[in-house]
Amino acid sequence: xxxxxFVKECYRLRDNQDYGLSQHILSSVKGYRAKDNDKLPxxxxxxxxxxxxxxxxxxxxxxxxxxxxxxxxxxxxxxxFMAAQGxxxxxxxxxxARYQKGEFTLVVEGAIPTKANGLYNIVIETERExxxxxxxxxxxxxxxxxxxxxxxxxxxxxxxxxxxxxxxGVAVSEVLDREIIKVSxxxxxxxxxxxxxxxxxxxxxxxxxxxxxxxxxxxxTIHRHCQRRSYFDRGNFAESLGDIECMxxxxxxxxxxxxxxxxxQWINExxxxxxxxxxxxxxxxxxxxxxxPFFTPLPEKRNEELGKRGxxxxxxx
Ligand code: SF4
Numbered sequence: 001x002x003x004x005x006f007v008k009e010c011y012r013l014r015d016n017q018d019y020g021l022s023q024h025i026l027s028s029v030k031g032y033r034a035k036d037n038d039k040l041p042x043x044x045x046x047x048x049x050x051x052x053x054x055x056x057x058x059x060x061x062x063x064x065x066x067x068x069x070x071x072x073x074x075x076x077x078x079x080x081f082m083a084a085q086g087x088x089x090x091x092x093x094x095x096x097a098r099y100q101k102g103e104f105t106l107v108v109e110g111a112i113p114t115k116a117n118g119l120y121n122i123v124i125e126t127e128r129e130x131x132x133x134x135x136x137x138x139x140x141x142x143x144x145x146x147x148x149x150x151x152x153x154x155x156x157x158x159x160x161x162x163x164x165x166x167x168x169g170v171a172v173s174e175v176l177d178r179e180i181i182k183v184s185x186x187x188x189x190x191x192x193x194x195x196x197x198x199x200x201x202x203x204x205x206x207x208x209x210x211x212x213x214x215x216x217x218x219x220x221t222i223h224r225h226c227q228r229r230s231y232f233d234r235g236n237f238a239e240s241l242g243d244i245e246c247m248x249x250x251x252x253x254x255x256x257x258x259x260x261x262x263x264x265q266w267i268n269e270x271x272x273x274x275x276x277x278x279x280x281x282x283x284x285x286x287x288x289x290x291x292x293p294f295f296t297p298l299p300e301k302r303n304e305e306l307g308k309r310g311x312x313x314x315x316x317x
Contacts (some may be wrong), residue, residue: 047110115168
């Protein structure tokens with residue numbers, strides 16, 4: 001399948017409301033790899049976050065986790081998933097840095113603490129030294145073919161950089177001067193991440209928006225495709241959580257949040273607004289500070305306190 005066909009297929013699946021995108025991606029990947037193509041070599045570094053993104057990833061349904069590992073990626077290092085520890089683990093990083101320079105994909109999950117020279121987040125400890133996430137990301141980020149941030153902490157700072165941010169946590173892009181593919185979300189939807197990996201494997205860099213997120217998954221606002229949009233348009237707002245009307249009155253930030261949750265859903269089951277809770281804007285560059293207080297209507301949130309982590313507007317987009 002050519003890249004244009006792949007992208008067209010993704011949109012066709014969406015328009016036909018056949019949302020199991022990854023299931024279709026997998027068959028394309030199998031066809032691609034049948035021609036003796038290698039899997040995508042991946043180093044996955046978890047830094048300062050809650051671990052929610054790897055849990056979400058483990059819940060990928062089509063393809064299943066085992067299929068992702070068997071068919072798509074060669075996970076060479078992950079301080080969360082792998083069995084190797086200590087010197088054996090460090091040796092893997094050194095080997096990849098030496099022999100697979102410019103070939104591997106670096107996945108970073110979590111913000112990067114910068115205060116005290118990054119000492120708030122030690123990711124490697126040897127007999128001789130302690131190595132921080134800040135050092136490892138700069139080291140491997142400069143050698144990788146692609147850098148992918150998974151989750152909002154790595155992509156934009158997220159909860160790890162929320163006030164009062166005592167560790168000086170920042171997005172990966174603030175410590176690494178290179179192109180970064182940002183797959184944000186708190187947690188990320190497994191299909192956004194698996195779909196991005198599939199695109200990298202078969203076609204390379206996906207098209208991204210001005211914030212660096214793949215447009216395949218972050219092209220429109222939640223508000224645009226929300227099932228409660230007709231209530232919004234008629235000015236019918238919920239008086240309390242649990243009401244069936246539009247939840248703009250209950251703090252929903254769907255109008256400024258770019259993601260395809262209304263039709264992709266989560267594990268093919270449901271999504272926040274269907275489950276009667278407002279969208280809290282977890283894919284946004286100003287999340288969570290720009291979304292709080294969560295249950296206060298958008299115009300009344302304290303957005304003037306956001307500082308430089310601004311937001312992309314777009315009600316109705
Ligand atoms: S404000 Fe929220 S609940 Fe209302 S239509 Fe937009 S996304 Fe849906």
